[in-house]
Amino acid sequence: MKTIGYAAQAAGSPLAPFSFERRALRPEDVAIEILYCGVCHSDLHQVRNDWGWARFPLVPGHEIVGRVVAVGADVVGFRPGDPVAVGCMVDSCQDCDQCHAGEEQFCRNGMTQTYADRDRITGELTQGGYSRHIVVRQEFVLAVPEGLDLSRAAPLLCAGITTYSPLRQWGVGPGSRVGVIGLGGLGHMAVKLAAALGAHVTVISRTRAKEQDALALGADALLASGDAAAMKAAASAFDLIIDTVPVRHDVTPYMPLLDVDGTLVIVGQVGPLEPPVTVPFIMGRRRVAGSLIGGIAETQELLDFCGRKNILPDCEMIRMDEIGAAFERMERADVRYRFVIDMASLPLPADVGF
Numbered sequence: 493m494k495t496i497g498y499a500a501q502a503a504g505s506p507l508a509p510f511s512f513e514r515r516a517l518r519p520e521d522v523a524i525e526i527l528y529c530g531v532c533h534s535d536l537h538q539v540r541n542d543w544g545w546a547r548f549p550l551v552p553g554h555e556i557v558g559r560v561v562a563v564g565a566d567v568v569g570f571r572p573g574d575p576v577a578v579g580c581m582v583d584s585c586q587d588c589d590q591c592h593a594g595e596e597q598f599c600r601n602g603m604t605q606t607y608a609d610r611d612r613i614t615g616e617l618t619q620g621g622y623s624r625h626i627v628v629r630q631e632f633v634l635a636v637p638e639g640l641d642l643s644r645a646a647p648l649l650c651a652g653i654t655t656y657s658p659l660r661q662w663g664v665g666p667g668s669r670v671g672v673i674g675l676g677g678l679g680h681m682a683v684k685l686a687a688a689l690g691a692h693v694t695v696i697s698r699t700r701a702k703e704q705d706a707l708a709l710g711a712d713a714l715l716a717s718g719d720a721a722a723m724k725a726a727a728s729a730f731d732l733i734i735d736t737v738p739v740r741h742d743v744t745p746y747m748p749l750l751d752v753d754g755t756l757v758i759v760g761q762v763g764p765l766e767p768p769v770t771v772p773f774i775m776g777r778r779r780v781a782g783s784l785i786g787g788i789a790e791t792q793e794l795l796d797f798c799g800r801k802n803i804l805p806d807c808e809m810i811r812m813d814e815i816g817a818a819f820e821r822m823e824r825a826d827v828r829y830r831f832v833i834d835m836a837s838l839p840l841p842a843d844v845g846f
């Protein structure tokens with residue numbers, strides 16, 4: 493089954509039109525026409541092979557929203573026309589303790605990532621959502637609830653679940669005091685979701701420049717980390733801090749903001765941090781943790797939650813051929829707050845499709 497997308501042919505090369513094959517439907521497969529795909533910072537990292545495990549040619553994209561166009565013989569629960577979504581995983585072993593617990597992202601045998609990974613059966617490269625079609629086994633296809641705006645839902649599949657999962661894991665609800673460091677794609681979702689869960693939400697930013705933006709997204713307050721007096725006054729004021737900073741940084745100044753047994757969860761930076769000072773860890777049993785997306789059941793829970801509460805990312809729609817400029821702007825953090833590609837802008841040759 494032929495389709496088209498935008499691919500990088502080698503590390504660092506610009507994304508360009510690319511024709512390729514999606515696999516023939518297996519009995520448990522769902523074929524999806526992609527309508528929208530979010531642009532995640534990790535797409536840019538993978539295109540440049542910043543983490544060293546990318547495989548080329550590489551079609552990025554793991555915030556995928558579309559409609560079912562065909563289903564395999566054993567598919568239950570999905571029919572052509574259904575609005576569906578696919579996130580960062582397309583397969584796992586389905587047989588280990590983590591898969592049984594609904595934490596496929598921690599599959600003992602390794603989850604299969606949506607792109608730049610290898611299919612578990614054929615070994616062929618997986619290719620992501622900067623394309624017109626994708627084929628995914630039904631266990632990794634999510635239902636988009638009725639009424640959720642498809643043109644804005646895509647970033648829920650990575651930025652949304654990446655921030656929702658730690659909020660749920662650490663039991664955030666009414667009365668919780670949540671801090672959010674960074675106000676980009678991840679941070680703005682953390683604010684919206686924590687507020688919707690009933691928490692008191694504070695954006696932690698270097699200056700007060702983003703105060704109005706933070707309040708508009710649903711935060712209750714902004715704390716300027718560059719203001720020593722304000723930081724001192726906020727000591728022990730948080731139960732949970734979601735740290736979305738995507739580069740090497742020092743968590744030490746934030747640790748005293750946590751109450752006893754509080755946790756700072758890293759969801760942005762994949763790589764080294766500045767060496768921390770352990771004093772605030774010890775003097776309050778404070779923790780630093782990490783978190784990786786969320787399981788399929790939790791991702792469906794997120795979509796249903798957002799459908800009920802009408803929570804949507806703030807998106808900037810682009811055409812597929814604007815992706816180069818979008819990557820450059822994303823690097824400068826010049827986006828409010830997530831780019832979404834309108835896949836109708838990727839012309840569909842006559843011989844393509846299902």
Ligand SMILES: [Zn+2]
Nearest residue numbers: 532534650651
């Ligand atoms: Zn992502």
Ligand SMILES: [Zn+2]
Nearest residue numbers: 585588591599
């Ligand atoms: Zn597994």
